[in-house]
Amino acid sequence: MVISWMDNVKPFLIAVQIENEIPDETFDNYLALLPEDHRNSVMKYKTKDDRDRALLGALLIRFHVSKLCSIPLQAIVIHKNKYGKPYLPMFPDIHFNLSHSGNWVVFIIGEKAVGVDAEQIKEIDISAAASFFSSTELQLLSSYEGHRKLECFYDLWTLKESYIKALGEGLSIPLDSFWIELEPFITVHTRKGNQNWHFKQYALGDAYKLSVCSAHSSLPEKVTRMTSNELLDQVSLHVSAQIASGHKL
Numbered sequence: 001m002v003i004s005w006m007d008n009v010k011p012f013l014i015a016v017q018i019e020n021e022i023p024d025e026t027f028d029n030y031l032a033l034l035p036e037d038h039r040n041s042v043m044k045y046k047t048k049d050d051r052d053r054a055l056l057g058a059l060l061i062r063f064h065v066s067k068l069c070s071i072p073l074q075a076i077v078i079h080k081n082k083y084g085k086p087y088l089p090m091f092p093d094i095h096f097n098l099s100h101s102g103n104w105v106v107f108i109i110g111e112k113a114v115g116v117d118a119e120q121i122k123e124i125d126i127s128a129a130a131s132f133f134s135s136t137e138l139q140l141l142s143s144y145e146g147h148r149k150l151e152c153f154y155d156l157w158t159l160k161e162s163y164i165k166a167l168g169e170g171l172s173i174p175l176d177s178f179w180i181e182l183e184p185f186i187t188v189h190t191r192k193g194n195q196n197w198h199f200k201q202y203a204l205g206d207a208y209k210l211s212v213c214s215a216h217s218s219l220p221e222k223v224t225r226m227t228s229n230e231l232l233d234q235v236s237l238h239v240s241a242q243i244a245s246g247h248k249l
């Protein structure tokens, strides 16, 4: 099986903006492109918004792996590790991760471990969230006031979450067992010393923070943005082309 990377070095980062609710008929047509287990995991969500986000996430994974590996969307097997991180047992050299928040679904795919986290910035009681941070991070937070403090909170939060997601071990990693330093460049520290992970933050609009952590030393310059309708159109064209070239769904 030939894997042709779109970019030989850097992972590829995409942010899909959900413009409006996906109409029921359209939703059903795209859901039918997924194998049964993935359909069920999309449909387990109670709200329409969550189901839309989950469907777009499922399509992002399958569309990109399908293009990369030239196999039909439905034939891609996705397993989850014991902490819930999805991976591709058929293609151990392809790594990906997803995050959804508000009206964004963000996806990253690369040749090494990757983690991504997007969060919508909301006015929250930062003191109540102190248990998420180490003493070094709390010290940094305490040096800010007002909106800058809230921004710093979400910077740290999304960076920590992207690190946990790159490792794939979920909240089995105590949140105060490692800390993020923002200056002079973003690094993670654990009690075992400085770790060889690379971080980058991307703009996603004023109300959001987006952070990536990866074993790739070179991260994308920018996030590729598209709307949910553009993604659905791309998936449609790709599936039609595969059918025309003799692939079964």
Ligand SMILES: CC(C)(COP(=O)(O)OP(=O)(O)OC[C@H]1O[C@@H](n2cnc3c(N)ncnc32)[C@H](O)[C@@H]1OP(=O)(O)O)[C@@H](O)C(=O)NCCC(=O)NCCS
Pocket (backbone or CB within 6 Å): 054, 057, 083, 084, 085, 086, 097, 098, 099, 100, 101, 115, 116, 117, 118, 132, 156, 157, 158, 160, 161, 164, 165, 166, 167, 168, 169, 170, 171, 175
């Ligand atoms: C589940 C978790 C991985 C992320 O949760 P989240 O931020 O609420 O959700 P996101 O939208 O960013 O990510 C969800 C996606 O991550 C992926 N994912 C699930 N478990 C994962 C894991 N252990 N590692 C990496 N990725 C994982 C899945 O693709 C999932 O989407 P799907 O269910 O549609 O397939 C986990 O870290 C968690 O529960 N975090 C709780 C939040 C918290 O306390 N954070 C403190 C940070 S300071």
